[in-house]
Amino acid sequence: xxxxxxxxxxxxxxxxxxxxxxxxxxxxxxxxxxxxxxxxxxxxxxxxxxxxxxxxxxxxxxxxxxxxxxxxxxxxxxxxxxxxxxxxxxxxxxxxxxxxxxxxxxxxxxxxxxxxxxxxxxxxxxxxxxxxxxxxxxxxxxxxxxxxxxxxxxxxxxxxxxxxxxxxxxxxxxxxxxxxxxxxxxxxxxxxxxxxxxxxxxxxxxxxxxxxxxxxxxxxxxxxxxxxxxxxxxxxxxxxxxxxxxxxxxxxxxxxxxxxxxxxxxxxxxxxxxxxxxxxxxxxxxxxxxxxxxxxxxxxxxxxxxxxxxxxxxxxxxxxxxxxxx
Ligand code: DAS
Numbered sequence: 001x002x003x004x005x006x007x008x009x010x011x012x013x014x015x016x017x018x019x020x021x022x023x024x025x026x027x028x029x030x031x032x033x034x035x036x037x038x039x040x041x042x043x044x045x046x047x048x049x050x051x052x053x054x055x056x057x058x059x060x061x062x063x064x065x066x067x068x069x070x071x072x073x074x075x076x077x078x079x080x081x082x083x084x085x086x087x088x089x090x091x092x093x094x095x096x097x098x099x100x101x102x103x104x105x106x107x108x109x110x111x112x113x114x115x116x117x118x119x120x121x122x123x124x125x126x127x128x129x130x131x132x133x134x135x136x137x138x139x140x141x142x143x144x145x146x147x148x149x150x151x152x153x154x155x156x157x158x159x160x161x162x163x164x165x166x167x168x169x170x171x172x173x174x175x176x177x178x179x180x181x182x183x184x185x186x187x188x189x190x191x192x193x194x195x196x197x198x199x200x201x202x203x204x205x206x207x208x209x210x211x212x213x214x215x216x217x218x219x220x221x222x223x224x225x226x227x228x229x230x231x232x233x234x235x236x237x238x239x240x241x242x243x244x245x246x247x248x249x250x251x252x253x254x255x256x257x258x259x260x261x262x263x264x265x266x267x268x269x270x271x272x273x274x275x276x277x278x279x280x281x282x283x284x285x286x287x288x289x290x291x292x293x294x295x296x297x298x299x300x301x302x303x304x305x306x307x308x309x310x311x312x313x314x315x316x317x318x319x320x321x322x323x324x325x326x
Contacts, residue, residue: 004085004141005049007078009071010034011099012057013092015129017121027121029092030057037090040122041133044188048085048137060092060099060117065210068102072208075103079111086112086140090133093117093174096152097164101300104150104161105307106208109199112145115161116153119172128155128172134188147197148183158184158193162326165297167275178276179295198326205325209310213238217298219273220250226257239267239305243298248272248279255288262289267319269305271298281320291319295326 010016012030016037019027034052041050055070056063071089078084091099100115107113116136118129136153139145150161154175163177177183184193214236218229220243233240240258244250248270250258262268271293272279281292293301301323308319 003047003049005051005083006085006137006140007074007087008034008038008050008052009074009087009089010037010052010054010057011060011063011067011071011089011091013060013090013094013096013117014121015090015092015116015118015133016057017059017118018123019121020123022123022125027123029059029121032122033057034090040130044130044134046134046137046188048141050088050137058092060095063092063095063099065212068099069208069210071099072103072106075107075113079108079113084111086114086145088133088136088140089113089115091115091117093119093154093166095299097161097166098299098303100150100152100161100164102303102307105206105304106204107150108202108204109147109149110202112140112142112148113150114139114145114153115150119154119170119174126172131156131188135186138186138188138191139184142191144193144197147199147202148193149199151183153186156186157182158186158191162296162300165275176275178297179278206307207311209307211310212306213309215239215241215267215302215306215309217241217243217302218250218254219243220245220254224251224254226253229254229257229261233261233266237266238309239269241269241271241293241298241302241305243273244270244279245273247277248293258290259288262316265314267291267305267309267314267316269293269301269319269323271296271301273298289316291316291323294323296323
């Protein structure tokens with residue numbers, strides 16, 4: 001059987017990061033290029049044809065819509081190429097969930113696309129990047145991976161883009177998922193899926209856009225006053241994601257201010273600052289003109305709201321339908 005042909009798009013992060021010593025805490029992300037990385041991978045004896053392309057070499061805290069555009073363009077071309085089996089994207093772990101979710105919304109699901117990173121730089125004792133990468137190749141090589149949307153592989157676990165979240169600052173088990181935890185378990189030689197593919201339709205959920213509107217996140221805390229809203233919302237702002245307390249709650253004066261703005265056309269999505277849990281619709285949302293973020297945390301809720309507004313979807317009911325979709 002012909003070995004799979006995989007495009008590897010590199011963006012930097014700790015998986016390509018290095019320090020001056022094996023035991024120092026501080027290091028620099030994005031220090032080696034994709035060619036050098038793939039030379040190291042070659043020593044693993046992976047049975048796949050890997051072609052590398054450097055898209056960026058940054059810490060993922062510096063990711064931009066321009067980088068998302070390049071990733072989307074290259075991944076789309078690869079997915080349309082009959083010779084290509086799928087795409088692996090190397091990425092910093094800090095914002096990998098945002099890039100994965102954005103691509104999950106905007107790429108077709110006909111072939112696997114997997115994002116992968118590392119929690120420890122190349123020079124560190126116990127570098128996890130090569131194992132995570134070998135696992136990612138194992139996932140992309142599996143025909144059963146198609147139809148599961150964009151995936152993230154970290155710490156021998158496979159997560160769906162919509163569920164995945166970086167939930168710890170350190171350690172190789174830094175990722176979790178909500179509402180589903182891992183959808184598969186992987187090692188370089190074994191892969192087990194929990195359940196059947198769920199995105200069988202194949203087409204992208206949303207056209208890709210780079211002209212994303214200003215949609216800030218309002219982090220709610222005790223003793224918050226409405227002037228926080230006024231400092232955040234400018235004339236250009238089209239939506240606000242409320243990173244609320246509990247089930248998307250906020251102080252009454254803040255709610256009142258947001259209702260005034262919602263009546264003038266600002267789109268308001270309620271999410272939660274908690275690590276897990278649904279934010280469901282409440283009867284007042286109709287009256288307020290608000291949208292419930294459901295299972296999406298604030299970072300992903302922001303991306304979905306931006307993508308919807310950029311594509312001309314501004315009716316709160318239609319926005320709610322997009323948030324309700326699993
Ligand atoms: N520096 C961070 C980043 O690039 C951390 C990481 O990759 O783990 O996201």
